[in-house]
Amino acid sequence: MVSKTCEYAIRAMLFIAQKSKSDIKVGVKHIAKAIDSPEPFIAKILQELSRKGLLQSAKGPTGGFFLDNAGLKQNLADIVVAVDGDKLFTGCGLGLKSCSEKKPCPIHDEFVAVRRQIKTMMKSATLDDYNTSLELGEKYLKR
Amino acid sequence: MVSKTCEYAIRAMLFIAQKSKSDIKVGVKHIAKAIDSPEPFIAKILQELSRKGLLQSAKGPTGGFFLDNAGLKQNLADIVVAVDGDKLFTGCGLGLKSCSEKKPCPIHDEFVAVRRQIKTMMKSATLDDYNTSLELGEKYLKR
DNA sequence: GAAATAAAAGAGTAAAAACTCTTTTATTTT
């Protein structure tokens, strides 16, 4: 569905969003533990996202990664596009070079519906919106 | 969504299904051209599927790949599971080690619905069912 | 200002996915 890199990215962003609500910056070691990912790998991923402006970072003691108010308004689709590109939202389900009504693959109609549902899922909530259920312990970022 | 290998496999199976309706066995060269795939690669894939019993093959002149009546009754999900395993139908959307109600990830509920829709899409039609729209030129296996 | 902390940057490695090549075996046609 999405790359492993992207899965880590989303989980990390959701975790950072939680902490950012209380204005806490969080280090890469802490993040890696919270989402169960390889520490240097999630570091790389977040540096890339930071360069792209999806989150902020600060060096030195008390430093770490955090989200500003604009950042907290992002949705999961924003992260997916930044990491994997938009093929999940526009590509053909059977791998034709492009998806279009003109020369549709056998599952085109149904696949368009699936894609729309995925898009809705990933656009209907901001990172911020996930905070309460995470805080209440109803939802988890690792297992 | 599914691996490239799996996309080739599905397109090839749909093409072979078409030919098998008229009892024609089709060679790997012909298949590769029809679905626009690397010839030795689709050969490997089909050999694997043949070993698993998803389609039949015959060596020598007039030989090639073909589907028997049982084979024509298969659906796309059968192919996906044979090639990629069942993680598309059972795995967590955010990459948690397993998906379950007990410790659900933040998008669990919505993702379960997506998975169900994908499953429906891939189980509601047999290979045979795709034949007419392909023959009529309403749907395509390459572009 | 020195020591400690934490991200940035960049090079490097490992594993998996995608793809190729060569040889062998089975079948059919002549």
Place this chain on the structure above:
DNA sequence: AAAATAAAAGAGTTTTTACTCTTTTATTTC
């Protein structure tokens, strides 16, 4: 029987994805 055809098998290569390590730079605390 010989020649031709086509899949089977297996080893090998390339590319991409996943992941690691080391050094540098910025910031803060003492």
